[in-house]
Amino acid sequence: MYGELNMDRKDRAIRKFRKELRSGVYSYLILKFLKTGELHGYAIRKLLEELSCGKFVPSAGALYDILKSLQKQGLVESFWVMETRPRKCYRLTNLGEEVLVEAEKEVRLIGEILNKLEVKE
Amino acid sequence: MIETINVFSVELSVSLILIFTGAIVYAFKNKPNPYVGVRIGYTYLSEEAWKKANTFAGIFLMLSGFALLLLSAILPLIVYLAVFLSLLLSLVVLSYTIAKKVYEIEDIKVPVTNYRVESVNYKPYLILQLISIFIYIIFVTVVWDKLPSTIAVHFSIGGKPDIYTNRFYGILATLVIMLVVPALTFFSSKEPLFVNCHRNLGFLTLIQWFVVFTMALVLLYNIHFVSVETIVAVCIGFVAFTVVWTFWLWKNRS
Structure with missing residues (x-):
């Protein structure tokens, strides 16, 4: 009983930790993808799938939330395109491009720190 | 006295109409149709958006009807109308938001093959x-x-x-x-x-x-x-x- 409870807590903690770690990286990767050109939400998930062999892909609902928040911050803008029905595509804004430059520096810094840590270990 | 009865009967019928409309919208929540329900572009194109938006709209209308029914006994007509209009406005905004969100999440799941950018320069x-x-x-x-x-x-x-x-x-x-x-x-x-x-x-x-x-x-x-x-x-x-x-x-x- 206690073990089960503990597992539950562990699962919850892992899920929370994963969510927190991933959400920033997802945002960063989305900006990175959009730098090469406008993309549909489905294509963004596909790119993440290919990049991570399916291990690092947000659910459609989670991706929707991330894209919404990026739009709110003014980093990304959306527009409709026509297929058999209207589909929503996204592109990087000027502000998004500027923020991406800073984010790239930040990611590089994190990478360096993690590398140093690995060498020490 | 007569005036009071008239005002009350107007409020009563509006509340009952809301409950009735809500029940009908709810009854058609799984049956997209061109007559009853939240009918906007999103709900026409996505069955899921229709279901979610109409389930919400049906329940919201019925609850609003019941709330107004209770309030009709105490509120003066002008306040009653203000509450009624704000409820209707909330209904439109919230159903629209729900339908849009469901449509967009569904849109992310469906493969894109070949689209054309329809640039309407407004x-x-x-x-x-x-x-x-x-x-x-x-x-x-x-x-x-x-x-x-x-x-x-x-x-x-x-x-x-x-x-x-x-x-x-x-x-x-x-x-x-x-x-x-x-x-x-x-x-x-x-x-x-x-x-x-x-x-x-x-x-x-x-x-x-x-x-x-x-x-x-x-x-x-x-x-x-x-x-x-x-x-x-x-x-x-x-x-x-x-x-x-x-x-x-x-x-x-x-």
């Missing part, structure tokens, strides 16, 4: 519409001194003025009405699935110019420059034109 239309308002404002400044302090702003079908108002507020209200078409134009370019008129921006612009022209005629009527018959003739002419145009669009629909 700016020239919007500018043309705003120019009409600008011209109207210049016209108002020219005729302002000649206008009586109370002006006729509305006419009965028979051509008799039936609503008069202070000239300042009358013109202010007119300007607000003139912003409706530009707002629709702007919004339809952002949300083609809510205001589906991005293909008819030319027609919208024409309506705008007609509205502004008619409003200018009304001012000219108030300074005895044109007769009310002229205004009626212009309106009938425009309605006839709209009917012919709509028929033409319908005949040539793809």
